[in-house]
Amino acid sequence: MARRVAVTGLGVACAVGADVETFRDNLVAGRGGVGKLRSLDTSALRVGIGAEVDADTVRAGLKRLRRRPTDRAVDLGLVAAADALEAAGLIAGAPPHEPQPVAVVLGTGAGSAESHTTGHQRFHERGVRGLRPSTVPRCMYNSISAGISIHFKLTGINYVVVSACTSATNAIGMACRMVRDGYADTVLSGGADGFFDPFYFGIWNNLGVMSRNPDPARACRPFDADRDGTVFGEGAGMLVLESWDRARGRGARIRGEVVGYGESSDASHLTSPSAEGQAAAMRAALESAGIEPADLGAVNAHGTATRANDLCESQSIRAVLGAAADQVAVSANKSYFGHTLGASGAIEAIAALLGIEQGLLPPNLNLDNPDPECDVRLVGSEPERLERPLVMKNSFGFGGSNGVLVLGPGE
Amino acid sequence: MDGNGTSEILVRLREVLRDSAVEERDWDAVAPETTIESLGFDSLTILDVLYDVEEEFGIALEPKQVVKTRTVGEIIGLLQQHGA
Missing domain, CATH: 3.40.47.10 (Thiolase/Chalcone synthase)
Incomplete structure (x- = not known):
């Protein structure tokens, strides 16, 4: 019999908030986070705006986890995952954490884009000598789910779903089915993407789907007659999905249901x-x-x-x-x-x-x-x-x- | 092995170790007696250290020799043997 799927933890890192409360308050207050891009030289591009996560906030979040930055998407994912797992009462305090049978099923579109771009730059500059030994694990798309699984000692399966802009929703759907059908009791699901680098942002620039509105705050206008394209953002969102009965049994706060x-x-x-x-x-x-x-x-x-x-x-x-x-x-x-x-x-x-x-x-x-x-x-x-x-x-x-x-x- | 040479190599080595590390820590506190294991390096990340050391100091090391080192001081010794 199908089980109900509870959401017991939320974590977010995006341009309008790197914690759930700030995120919620900014949404209700109508405060957006689109601005001129600071982390990327856009002088050669048609578009110079985006929704960045404040670099100091990410650094502080990583410091709390005793981590150094590795790849933007991985870093954003880790920070959001920590909040979701903590809110669900599955982890407390700093590592090392005790192993627990939680699966990690995440979505990503560009994967570890920063590592790819860095690797390619070094390869073109210096040939194969320019490639650090860790380029393979850094460039794996599943470095995002693997990094989270390793850091928080989550021993269920970990993998990523890659389906462009649908990735995280497909991942949450997979996670929902795993819990509903009894293949897992608890799954950390969601998604992460960070691609404000010369290559990935450059290819989107050339596809021509981005707004060229010179006013960043007013550029992204869904369903408005005066829209002229999308605006990109970086970020991560994480949800702890677990069987309703298990969540109730351990006295977890149930924040919603899939x-x-x-x-x-x-x-x-x-x-x-x-x-x-x-x-x-x-x-x-x-x-x-x-x-x-x-x-x-x-x-x-x-x-x-x-x-x-x-x-x-x-x-x-x-x-x-x-x-x-x-x-x-x-x-x-x-x-x-x-x-x-x-x-x-x-x-x-x-x-x-x-x-x-x-x-x-x-x-x-x-x-x-x-x-x-x-x-x-x-x-x-x-x-x-x-x-x-x-x-x-x-x-x-x-x-x-x-x-x-x-x-x-x-x- | 003179004292100044060791400390100069140590300063450069700290930078290399920090850039290859996943864990955050007080890198200024890394001393010759600090063990590699205590810095959180494993069989994968130590390969990045080896790579970055070669880049930074412009010398080629034998992976077997590097894998055998247990402390930061032993890596410094190896670098000095190779003329760093």
């Missing part, structure tokens, strides 16, 4: 989204949760602020929700902390869970002129009451990977 999960593949185009594919994943998620569209209080949209995404996503939401789409509020968070690629599903799932906990949806930042072509009910410029405590979290990635979570309240 009620359902659905997925699909567009099987059509590498970068253009498909409303049919997205709708299939949403329907599967609702079916998995055993709910009807009208039971939803909100949709936490993928909402990248590209025209292609926003039009397609509003069509797929309308197709699945039908008349209920007139009532169900659509919330989009990327205007706050940018598009964090493979981490976005986790950071936004945390935003959704905090919203359920507070009964409140943050304002849709920069939505000054809602696009009339997007036929959904968008949250406005003020925080809004969440009428029903069930939120559908959408993530859609290049490659046609779609992942949708249904999140609910704790107790």
Whole structure:
């Protein structure tokens, strides 16, 4: 028999907060974190803005773990994982930690991008002599999950799911199934990405999907008629998923529930989204949760602020929700902390869970002129009451990977 | 082995060790008698140390010799043998 999946720990590190309380307060107050990029020389690029995590905050977080910086994505993941595990009561204080059978299933889009770029730079400068022996383990995509497993002594399986912008949502979906179906009692899930380096940011620059708005605070405008592209962010979001009964049995604070999960593949185009594919994943998620569209209080949209995404996503939401789409509020968070690629599903799932906990949806930042072509009910410029405590979290990635979570309240 | 040479190598070696390390610690406190194991290096990260030492000091060391060293002072001795 399927088990209920409780969320007992949350951890986040992104441009609007490297702890859950700051993150929550900034969302509700409508304070975004997009600015001119400081960690990267953007003079040769079309775009010079992004949502960075304050370097001192990351350094302080690592110091608490007695770690030196290794790779940006790994570092962000470790800091967020520490908070999630601590909040769940699974670790206390500094290492060494006692081994415990917790799995680590994370999403990432660019993996250890910084290590890749550093390795390539050294190779081109000095040939094979330029490559440090640790280049292999540093460049493995699973260095993020492995680093967390090793540091916190988590002995369940560790791996990463790589499906571009859907990575973390697919990972949380996998983790949810592991707990629900009895393959694991506790899973640390979520995602991490950090790619403000000359190569990775450069390739996104050349793809031409980023906003060129000169005003960073107003650049990322999901579902706004005046949007001109997405803004990227770095970050990590971590959630401790465990069986509801186990969480209750050990007296853990249950902060929310993963009620359902659905997925699909567009099987059509590498970068253009498909409303049919997205709708299939949403329907599967609702079916998995055993709910009807009208039971939803909100949709936490993928909402990248590209025209292609926003039009397609509003069509797929309308197709699945039908008349209920007139009532169900659509919330989009990327205007706050940018598009964090493979981490976005986790950071936004945390935003959704905090919203359920507070009964409140943050304002849709920069939505000054809602696009009339997007036929959904968008949250406005003020925080809004969440009428029903069930939120559908959408993530859609290049490659046609779609992942949708249904999140609910704790107790 | 003169005193000044040892301390100069030690300062440079501390930098190399810090750059290869995963764990944070007080690197200024690393002394010749400090053991490599106590600095948190394992069979993988010690290879980075070897690589970085060769880069920093411009000499080639035998991995077998480096793996045998137990203390920071022994690495300094090895470097001095190789003319660092």
